[in-house]
Amino acid sequence: MRKFTDEHEWLDCTGEVATVGITTHAAEQLGDLVFIELPKVGAKLTKGEAAAVVESVKAASDVYAPVSGEVIAVNEVAVTDPSSVGTDPQGAGWLYRIRLDDPASLDGLMDEAAYAEFAK
Amino acid sequence: MSPDVACTPLHALHLRHGGRMVPFAGYAMPVQYPAGLLKEHLHTRAEAGLFDVSHMGQIRLTPRSGDVDDVARALETLLPIDVLGLKPGRQRYGLLLDASGGIRDDLMVAHCGDSLVLVVNAANKVADEAYLRAHLADACTVTVLARALVALQGPGAEAALTRLAPEVAAMRFMDVRMLGLLGASAIVTRSGYTGEDGFEISIPEDKAEALAEALLADPAVLPIGLGARDSLRLEAGLCLHGNDIDPGTDPVEAGLSWAIPRVRRRGGVRAGGFPGAARILSALEDGPSRKRVGLRPEGPTPVRAGAPLFADETGTAVGQVTSGGFGPSLQAPIAMGYLPAALAAPGTRVFAEVRGKRLAVAVAALPFVPAGFKRA
Numbered sequence: 001m002r003k004f005t006d007e008h009e010w011l012d013c014t015g016e017v018a019t020v021g022i023t024t025h026a027a028e029q030l031g032d033l034v035f036i037e038l039p040k041v042g043a044k045l046t047k048g049e050a051a052a053v054v055e056s057v058k059a060a061s062d063v064y065a066p067v068s069g070e071v072i073a074v075n076e077v078a079v080t081d082p083s084s085v086g087t088d089p090q091g092a093g094w095l096y097r098i099r100l101d102d103p104a105s106l107d108g109l110m111d112e113a114a115y116a117e118f119a120k
Numbered sequence: 121m122s123p124d125v126a127c128t129p130l131h132a133l134h135l136r137h138g139g140r141m142v143p144f145a146g147y148a149m150p151v152q153y154p155a156g157l158l159k160e161h162l163h164t165r166a167e168a169g170l171f172d173v174s175h176m177g178q179i180r181l182t183p184r185s186g187d188v189d190d191v192a193r194a195l196e197t198l199l200p201i202d203v204l205g206l207k208p209g210r211q212r213y214g215l216l217l218d219a220s221g222g223i224r225d226d227l228m229v230a231h232c233g234d235s236l237v238l239v240v241n242a243a244n245k246v247a248d249e250a251y252l253r254a255h256l257a258d259a260c261t262v263t264v265l266a267r268a269l270v271a272l273q274g275p276g277a278e279a280a281l282t283r284l285a286p287e288v289a290a291m292r293f294m295d296v297r298m299l300g301l302l303g304a305s306a307i308v309t310r311s312g313y314t315g316e317d318g319f320e321i322s323i324p325e326d327k328a329e330a331l332a333e334a335l336l337a338d339p340a341v342l343p344i345g346l347g348a349r350d351s352l353r354l355e356a357g358l359c360l361h362g363n364d365i366d367p368g369t370d371p372v373e374a375g376l377s378w379a380i381p382r383v384r385r386r387g388g389v390r391a392g393g394f395p396g397a398a399r400i401l402s403a404l405e406d407g408p409s410r411k412r413v414g415l416r417p418e419g420p421t422p423v424r425a426g427a428p429l430f431a432d433e434t435g436t437a438v439g440q441v442t443s444g445g446f447g448p449s450l451q452a453p454i455a456m457g458y459l460p461a462a463l464a465a466p467g468t469r470v471f472a473e474v475r476g477k478r479l480a481v482a483v484a485a486l487p488f489v490p491a492g493f494k495r496a
Binding site for chain 2: 031032034035037053055056057058059060
């Protein structure tokens with residue numbers, strides 16, 4: 001089940017693990033990405049803190065943790081080829097996987113239709 | 121876009137070409153087009169890019185006496201450059217200094233035969249106009265030109281503009297020509313802000329769109345936004361007023377001493393006589409205590425404006441980054457900033473702080489990318 005945040009991130013949740021990335025809308029707004037910094041595997045993230053950084057030629061943007069939990073994997077391809085996040089942000093360009101402290105923390109997030117309306 | 125943001129004469133064209141408009145210096149300007157910043161940047165270096173720079177100020181100084189030398193003499197009281205030596209049909213870089221030698225603005229001066237035409241930064245144009253009126257009213261009339269300004273930059277610029285005006289092929293770097301373009305009177309200079317060969321074309325506002333579309337009809341020419349304009353000028357080592365130079369920096373520490381010729385220095389026939397002269401003339405002889413430098417981060421992390429610079433991994437800040445980002449032609453992060461003179465030699469390793477981490481950066485010679493000007 002894919003969920004979306006008002007910070008333009010998406011989460012795919014399977015059990016207590018979620019894959020996190022930025023939305024297509026966010027990637028379009030950022031423009032060509034040239035640098036990506038991801039959290040370390042094992043890092044404990046608190047909802048709302050800066051978890052990753054995506055940088056275009058012009059600017060650096062924080063990607064905030066949409067939920068609290070522990071990082072269990074990161075997408076190394078995104079780091080070595082930042083453009084892959086720009087071209088397929090909601091697929092191959094995922095950023096990291098997190099084990100949720102509380103699976104119920106996804107409950108307030110938007111579904112795809114609600115996000116599409118929000119991002120208009 | 122907020123209602124107090126002005127539009128340039130090319131606003132409709134930007135929208136038609138898919139420009140993403142952002143407010144900049146009081147104008148709605150395209151930050152990029154659908155091609156995207158990286159492609160726009162690389163296309164300009166490989167072929168040709170068209171930039172709307174109509175937000176910049178164009179100011180004509182017309183001598184009351186009819187003798188342009190009288191305006192040149194008056195302007196030399198505000199600029200440390202050789203204006204009197206500027207020949208008709210030539211253009212020169214200049215700096216407006218304040219009483220302490222700080223840089224109020226940087227500009228281009230073109231000798232148009234019967235007058236001088238200045239191009240000044242958008243953010244400073246209202247202040248510059250008032251300042252010029254206050255100091256030059258006896259010598260000249262000061263007229264803000266209601267004209268569009270477009271820049272055509274890149275190795276393909278000459279071929280593209282030659283189709284509309286064959287005579288531009290004979291122009292060299294920093295030449296100025298008044299010529300007919302699409303039935304309008306244009307002021308064309310062979311200069312720009314990208315480090316590439318190219319032209320800046322001043323044209324009546326009602327002809328701007330026709331000119332831009334005529335140039336864009338050439339498949340070699342793409343519209344380029346402000347984003348690539350900034351990355352191109354950074355690779356070219358060119359200063360952005362408000363970032364790399366401002367009233368808190370002087371021309372000597374900014375590495376712009378080349379703009380101050382011998383004739384305006386101590387021992388020259390028109391030595392001094394500009395704002396801040398005592399301080400600037402001493403600094404020219406003694407050398408600056410800090411210098412603007414190029415910076416190449418050793419890792420992949422971009423280092424951006426405002427990042428503090430350190431001599432080592434533990435000490436206090438010794439300088440600051442003033443412009444920084446990613447250089448598309450270099451496929452690497454690049455920056456400029458100020459460092460103490462003792463740390464300013466190319467190859468010196470210093471550290472920049474980004475998100476709390478000190479990253480190694482090497483002082484690098486400017487420009488990062490060699491200039492492609494047509495000098496001969």
